[in-house]
Every structure is written in C-alpha cells, then in structure tokens.
Amino acid sequence: xxxxxxxxxxxxxxxxxxxxxxxxxxxxxxxxxxxxxxxxxxxxxxxxxxxxxxxxxxxxxxxxxxxxxxxxxxxxxxxxxxxxxxxxxxxxxxxxxxxxxxxxxxxxxxxxxxxxxxxxxxxxxxxxxxxxxxxxxxxxxxxxxxxxxxxxxxxxxxxxxxxxxxxxxxxxxxxxxxxxxxxxxxxxxxxxxxxxxxxxxxxxxxxxxxxxxxxxxxxxxxxxxxxxxxxxxxxxxxxxxxxxxxxxxxxxx
Amino acid sequence: xxxxxxxxxxxxxxxxxxxxxxxxxxxxxxxxxxxxxxxxxxxxxxxxxxxxxxxxxxxxxxxxxxxxxxxxxxxxxxxxxxxxxxxxxxxxxxxxxxxxxxxxxxxxxxxxxxxxxxxxxxxxxxxxxxxxxxxxxxxxxxxxxxxxxxxxxxxxxxxxxxxxxxxxxxxxxxxxxxxxxxxxxxxxxxxxxxxxxxxxxxxxxxxxxxxxxxxxxxxxxxxxxxxxxxxxxxxxxxxxxxxxxxxxxxxxxxxxxxxxxxxxxxxxxxxxxxxxxxxxxxxxxxxxxxxxxxxxxxxxxxxxxxxxxxxxxxxxxxx
Numbered sequence: 001x002x003x004x005x006x007x008x009x010x011x012x013x014x015x016x017x018x019x020x021x022x023x024x025x026x027x028x029x030x031x032x033x034x035x036x037x038x039x040x041x042x043x044x045x046x047x048x049x050x051x052x053x054x055x056x057x058x059x060x061x062x063x064x065x066x067x068x069x070x071x072x073x074x075x076x077x078x079x080x081x082x083x084x085x086x087x088x089x090x091x092x093x094x095x096x097x098x099x100x101x102x103x104x105x106x107x108x109x110x111x112x113x114x115x116x117x118x119x120x121x122x123x124x125x126x127x128x129x130x131x132x133x134x135x136x137x138x139x140x141x142x143x144x145x146x147x148x149x150x151x152x153x154x155x156x157x158x159x160x161x162x163x164x165x166x167x168x169x170x171x172x173x174x175x176x177x178x179x180x181x182x183x184x185x186x187x188x189x190x191x192x193x194x195x196x197x198x199x200x201x202x203x204x205x206x207x208x209x210x211x212x213x214x215x216x217x218x219x220x221x222x223x224x225x226x227x228x229x230x231x232x233x234x235x236x237x238x239x240x241x242x243x244x245x246x247x248x249x250x251x252x253x
Numbered sequence: 254x255x256x257x258x259x260x261x262x263x264x265x266x267x268x269x270x271x272x273x274x275x276x277x278x279x280x281x282x283x284x285x286x287x288x289x290x291x292x293x294x295x296x297x298x299x300x301x302x303x304x305x306x307x308x309x310x311x312x313x314x315x316x317x318x319x320x321x322x323x324x325x326x327x328x329x330x331x332x333x334x335x336x337x338x339x340x341x342x343x344x345x346x347x348x349x350x351x352x353x354x355x356x357x358x359x360x361x362x363x364x365x366x367x368x369x370x371x372x373x374x375x376x377x378x379x380x381x382x383x384x385x386x387x388x389x390x391x392x393x394x395x396x397x398x399x400x401x402x403x404x405x406x407x408x409x410x411x412x413x414x415x416x417x418x419x420x421x422x423x424x425x426x427x428x429x430x431x432x433x434x435x436x437x438x439x440x441x442x443x444x445x446x447x448x449x450x451x452x453x454x455x456x457x458x459x460x461x462x463x464x465x466x467x468x469x470x471x472x473x474x475x476x477x478x479x480x481x482x483x484x485x486x487x488x489x490x491x492x493x494x495x496x497x498x499x500x501x502x503x504x505x506x507x508x509x510x511x512x513x514x515x516x517x518x519x520x521x522x523x524x525x526x527x528x529x530x531x532x533x534x535x536x537x538x539x540x541x542x543x544x545x546x547x548x549x550x551x552x553x554x555x556x557x558x559x560x561x562x563x564x565x566x567x568x569x570x571x572x
Contacts, residue, residue: 001368001369001372001373001374001375001378002369002370002372004369005365005366005369005370006369006370009355009366012355012357012358013355013357015356015357069353070349070351070352070353071353071354071355073316073319073321073347073349074347074349074352074367074411074414075370076320076321076337077319077320077321077342077345077346077347078342078367078370078371078418079339079340079342079343079345079371079372079418080339080370080371080372081339247321247322247323248316248321248322249312249316249321249322
C-alpha cells in the first residue's frame with residue numbers, strides 16, 4: 001500500500017506531469033515524422049531529450065514542494081523508515097520514465113510501419129541507455145530537491161551539468177598537457193551522470209548488439225550499465241542520508 | 254503547570270532542551286536561541302496548553318517534540334523513545350499550523366494516502382476514514398479536491414490525518430484556526446474524549462478562552478524560557494472547597510477524588526481545588542453518595558485569574 005501510494009503520488013503531485021508526458025511523446029513523434037532520422041540520430045535525440053530533460057521536468061520540486069508547503073512536516077512524523085519515502089518516489093519516477101520510453105518506442109514503430117520510411121535500428125539499445133540516464137539524473141535531482149526548496153533542483157542540476165561540461169571542455173582545450181585536467185575529466189566521466197559512457201554503449205562503441213552474430217561486448221556494456229546503476233544508488237544514499245538528518249522547520253513562534 | 258508526579262505514565266519528557274538556530278556562514282553573533290534549558294513532561298490523559306507571545310518558541314518546542322528539528326542540547330523522548338525514532342513516531346499524531354495537501358487529491362484520497370504511510374491495511378484504512386469522517390463531520394466534502402477547501406475544511410482534514418493512527422500523543426498547532434463555532438465545539442468535545450481515552454495532548458494556541466475550556470495545565474513560554482505561574486493557584490481554578498466531615502476523610506478522599514483535585518485531607522476535613530462554581534454541587538453529591546457524612550461546606554474563592562489575566566500578568570511582568 002505504502003509503496004503504491006508513494007509511487008502514484010509522483011504522478012499525481014502536480015497537474016502538469018501528464019502534460020509533460022504528452023509533450024515529450026508528441027516531440028518524439030514529430031522529430032521522427034519531420035526528419036525521418038536514422039536509428040542513431042533518433043537515438044541521440046531521445047537520449048538527450050528523454051534521458052536528461054525528462055527527469056528534470058518530472059522531478060522538479062519532488063521534495064522541494066513538500067518542504068516549501070510544509071507538507072513534509074506531516075510526512076516525516078509517520079512511523080516508517082524515511083528512506084522508503086525517497087526510494088518509492090524515485091521508483092515512481094523511474095516507472096514513469098520506463099512507460100514514457102516504451103510509448104516512445106511504440107510511436108516510432110507505428111510511424112515506421114505506416115510510412116515505411118526511416119530506420120529503427122538499435123532503437124531498443126538507445127531507449128535502454130536513455131532510461132538508465134533518466135534514472136541517474138532523477139536520483140541526483142531528487143537528492144538535490146531535499147536541499148533546495150521548490151523546483152530549483154532541476155534548474156540547479158541543469159546548470160551544474162552544463163557548466164561542468166563547459167568548464168571541462170574549456171580546460172581540455174586550453175591546458176591539454178596538464179594532469180589536473182585529466183583528473184577533472186575523469187571525475188566528470190565517472191561521478192557525473194554517465195552521459196559519455198551510456199552514449200558510447202548505445203551508439204555501438206562497445207560493439208553492435210546482435211543476438212545471432214554476437215558482436216556485442218558483454219563485459220563493457222554490462223560494466224556501463226552497472227556503473228550507471230551504482231551512480232543511481234550512490235546519489236540515492238546521499239539523498240536518504242540528507243532526508244534523515246534534515247530539519248524541517250525554522251518557524252520561531 | 255505541568256504535573257511532575259512520576260507515578261503517572263509520562264508520554265513526553267523533555268530534559269534541559271535548548272535550541273539554537275544558526276545561520277549558515279554567519280557568525281555566532283547571528284545565532285538565535287529559540288529555547289533555553291526547558292524541562293517538562295506530559296502525562297497520559299493530560300491536555301497541556303502551550304501559550305506565549307509571538308516568537309516565544311512555541312512552534313520550536315512543538316517541532317522538537319514532533320522530531321522535525323533536533324535539539325542543540327538536551328533530549329526529548331516520546332513514549333519512552335527518542336523523538337524522530339520510528340517507535341516515537343508510531344505513537345504520534347501531528348497537526349501543523351498551516352496544513353497543506355496535494356490539491357488534486359480529495360479528502361478521501363489524502364486520508365487513504367496517510368493511512369498507507371502508516372502501514373494500515375486497505376480494510377483498516379477504510380474503517381478509519383469512515384469513523385473520522387463521521388466524527389469530524391466531513392461527509393459533505395470527502396470527495397472534493399483539497400484545492401477547493403476552505404481553511405476550516407483543511408483544519409478538519411489535518412486533524413483527521415493526525416488521528417489516523419489512534420495516537421497516544423497528539424501535537425496540535427493552532428487547531429481551531431478557521432473553524433466555525435460548531436467546529437470549535439466539536440473539536441473541544443473530541444479532544445476531551447481523546448483525553449479521557451488516555452491520549453496526551455499538547456496544544457499551541459493563541460485562543461486562550463478555548464484552551465481554558467479544555468485544560469488547566471499550561472506552559473507559558475517567554476523568549477524561549479518556561480515562565481512559572483508563581484505561587485498562585487493554577488490558572489482556571491477559582492478556589493478551594495473546604496468540606497467538613499464527621500469521620501473517614503482520608504479514606505473517602507482516596508476513594509472518590511483524583512489526586513490532582515485533592516489539595517489536602519484529614520479525618521475531618523477535605524480541601525479540594527475547584528475550577529468552576531458549578532462543580533461544587535457535583536463534588537458534594539458524589540461525596541454524599543460515596544458515604545461521606547458532611548457537616549459543613551465552605552467555598553473559599555481565591556483572587557481568580559482566568560488564563561487571559563495570567564497571560565497578561567506574566568507578559569507585563571516581563572516587559
């Protein structure tokens with residue numbers, strides 16, 4: 001019951017969430033319809049639009065709204081481990097992401113079948129990579145939401161990710177010889193949401209997926225998937241620790 | 254005034270509570286000491302009114318008891334467990350001053366959601382919702398979205414949420430805010446029933462007249478400290494009733510009078526605290542029914558102060 005209600009709440013907590021889903025699905029369909037992309041082009045689009053921007057939109061204020069309204073004060077007085085509050089909400093987001101990507105795949109396959117144009121090659125792998133990216137971004141955004149009030153968690157995550165990559169790119173260009181840049185790049189690659197690793201995984205740099213030929217590099221791909229799951233767990237642990245230790249009122253009356 | 258009779262079951266105990274709010278990256282000079290070395294306890298079946306001017310630390314004390322914030326020094330235990338532990342929270346019902354709900358959820362959905370958080374089964378949740386809906390007269394709007402609720406409806410729903418778990422300890426922050434007169438009377442009756450059933454209740458309120466109808470136990474907070482009522486009789490008590498008896502005074506007192514009412518007893522005289530003129534006939538008749546042979550009754554009225562007078566006196570003494 002508790003798990004169901006908390007997961008359902010992630011969908012019902014704001015009126016615009018179903019609008020976000022519809023807008024995202026319409027954009028997937030429109031992109032495919034208008035540009036008739038190859039599987040890889042469409043995969044890249046869905047990877048960024050669905051894997052990065054969708055969790056930002058869905059997780060905006062996921063704890064921040066409760067903290068700003070004071071609703072959290074009642075939630076944390078209920079007798080259960082507060083980690084459950086975090087975990088089930090994250091699972092709710094993850095489920096929404098999974099449904100969104102499955103529907104995206106269905107839309108594209110239907111359009112492909114009707115128009116008999118474009119390509120859906122490797123789309124499954126891109127959808128999987130997008131969902132994994134979605135989960136890590138959602139976990140990071142949810143944890144940030146415990147620290148910052150209202151919906152600023154999404155904006156903050158967006159700003160931090162974009163700034164991080166911009167700074168690293170700039171450093172890589174201007175100070176190629178210096179070791180410090182490599183450390184920072186490594187940090188961004190392995191501790192940040194795993195854009196680069198999952199992009200390589202989905203675009204076939206670890207070998208193209210084929211059940212019959214078997215050219216798929218299982219080790220690297222599994223390592224990539226496990227890495228993204230570990231990041232999600234680490235972000236979640238930080239979030240749960242913050243939730244357990246955070247004070248929820250500063251009223252002085 | 255808080256009972257300190259350790260024989261009673263204490264539901265909440267605060268020991269040397271101090272709370273200092275510190276601003277991030279600000280110096281110690283910016284610290285705000287909201288509470289200072291407060292010790293108190295609340296017994297099973299006791300209603301305690303938390304009163305004081307704005308900024309006195311009432312909400313801070315409630316938040317500490319609810320486990321929403323942590324003390325800088327000292328400790329709070331609820332039902333024998335540290336505040337915010339799962340065990341403490343399992344006996345707690347909390348109603349905030351400004352309740353907020355998911356606007357798209359109806360009152361029913363909201364109560365079901367909170368029932369699920371409490372770990373109740375579907376059947377128990379439905380039974381509990383039906384009971385609370387009837388008790389708090391929420392039938393008319395139980396299916397309406399919370400976004401359309403008036404302040405009074407929100408207060409009733411917040412109270413229903415606090416009562417979902419049949420709490421042993423109830424914390425209410427301004428519970429009668431926005432309630433109509435009927436709602437206030439219903440709330441008062443409900444709280445009295447809960448008290449009689451053994452629930453310990455702490456109410457923070459500025460509506461002193463309402464509090465006075467519920468309790469004679471108060472905590473007056475002023476700038477983060479508990480202010481003693483002094484040696485005057487407790488607020489809300491009008492005086493002493495001296496009952497002269499032929500004999501067996503001690504035995505009758507033990508049998509018929511609650512310890513909180515009995516001020517002193519001997520074989521031939523009982524001194525009883527009374528809060529209301531109307532109480533006198535009831536007390537006398539219950540003593541007679543209990544076998545007391547009364548030879549005389551004398552009501553000695555003290556300089557009576559209602560809680561508003563006490564509040565003003567204490568406030569003026571400190572300003």
